[in-house]
Amino acid sequence: MSSPAPSTDFRSRHGGLWPDRADAEARLEEKLARGDVDDVQAARLRDWMRDGFVVIPGAVPEAHLAAVDAAIAATWAGAHPRAHVEYWRDGVQHIEPVQPEHEALMAKLLDLHAYDEDVRRAIFSDAALGFLRALFERPPLAFQTLTFQRGTEQPIHQDTAYVIVDAPMELVGSWLALEDVAEGSGELEYYVGSHRLPEVDWGSGTKGMPAGHPDHERWLAWLHEASAERGLERRRFRPKRGDLLLWHADLAHGGSPVTVPASTRRSLVTHYCPVDRAPGYFAHCAHSERLPHASGASYCYPCRWAPEPPHERGPGDD
Numbered sequence: 001m002s003s004p005a006p007s008t009d010f011r012s013r014h015g016g017l018w019p020d021r022a023d024a025e026a027r028l029e030e031k032l033a034r035g036d037v038d039d040v041q042a043a044r045l046r047d048w049m050r051d052g053f054v055v056i057p058g059a060v061p062e063a064h065l066a067a068v069d070a071a072i073a074a075t076w077a078g079a080h081p082r083a084h085v086e087y088w089r090d091g092v093q094h095i096e097p098v099q100p101e102h103e104a105l106m107a108k109l110l111d112l113h114a115y116d117e118d119v120r121r122a123i124f125s126d127a128a129l130g131f132l133r134a135l136f137e138r139p140p141l142a143f144q145t146l147t148f149q150r151g152t153e154q155p156i157h158q159d160t161a162y163v164i165v166d167a168p169m170e171l172v173g174s175w176l177a178l179e180d181v182a183e184g185s186g187e188l189e190y191y192v193g194s195h196r197l198p199e200v201d202w203g204s205g206t207k208g209m210p211a212g213h214p215d216h217e218r219w220l221a222w223l224h225e226a227s228a229e230r231g232l233e234r235r236r237f238r239p240k241r242g243d244l245l246l247w248h249a250d251l252a253h254g255g256s257p258v259t260v261p262a263s264t265r266r267s268l269v270t271h272y273c274p275v276d277r278a279p280g281y282f283a284h285c286a287h288s289e290r291l292p293h294a295s296g297a298s299y300c301y302p303c304r305w306a307p308e309p310p311h312e313r314g315p316g317d318d
């Protein structure tokens with residue numbers, strides 16, 4: 001896996017997107033003057049540069065959300081035999097083909113965008129694509145989706161440690177609310193502005209954390225300490241159904257504790273990079289090609305089984 005050449009223009013040794021450049025404000029003014037972005041997009045880009053995330057209310061229309069609900073229900077009922085779930089039991093991770101009984105285990109559905117056009121329409125909403133195009137300056141590639149029913153209680157982390165792209169800082173996450181999110185349901189939480197925390201060096205030559213690194217727990221604790229030292233606000237996301245939050249590759253975020261045990265918090269999470277970048281799994285496992293979508297974006301997915309012709313490929317085929 002390659003990393004972009006280090007540049008003094010960026011905070012990170014691994015480069016980034018134009019809003020990460022030292023002269024991002026001036027670049028934004030130029031884009032406004034040229035008409036490349038409008039006032040609404042410019043305000044969102046300023047939020048992004050300052051806070052490391054942006055919220056777009058009502059990003060996905062109700063009819064499209066209802067179609068996603070139906071796609072999820074159909075998947076649980078067995079409509080996509082190749083679809084997989086991930087769940088944890090006694091500290092052990094399980095990834096298995098979907099079975100109806102998984103639904104009760106708080107399992108997350110993996111990569112539904114691979115099977116379902118209604119899911120693709122939702123992850124490529126006009127609102128999401130407008131913002132991603134402005135950030136990437138080229139079309140996006142959706143390379144992973146996760147469908148949650150409940151709060152994850154995942155410790156606050158930066159995706160760059162776990163979600164690998166050959167240009168590590170050219171990664172964006174999105175969180176689409178599939179229902180109104182209530183207090184105590186394990187809301188997504190994040191430190192506002194934490195995308196600017198000092199960069200961690202795992203000694204791997206990339207931003208990815210080598211599996212089982214002995215400093216993992218220390219790093220998780222440090223994210224809280226460093227955010228608190230800088231007075232960064234720890235905020236919880238309580239969206240309405242259809243609201244979308246997009247976050248920067250290095251925003252420290254996670255799932256808050258579930259204090260109302262039976263509560264659901266249904267959401268669809270997507271990871272995107274620019275279409276000319278490669279997700280880390282391209283080097284390690286069978287995967288689809290970059291498949292064009294009618295929206296102008298592209299998508300791909302890892303294969304958790306032998307590749308099927310014609311558009312699935314083996315590791316390192318690219």
Ligand SMILES: O=C(O)CCC(=O)C(=O)O
Nearest residue numbers: 152153154188254255269
């Ligand atoms: O939804 C959550 O609780 C956390 C999701 C998350 O952190 C991620 O997908 O990177």
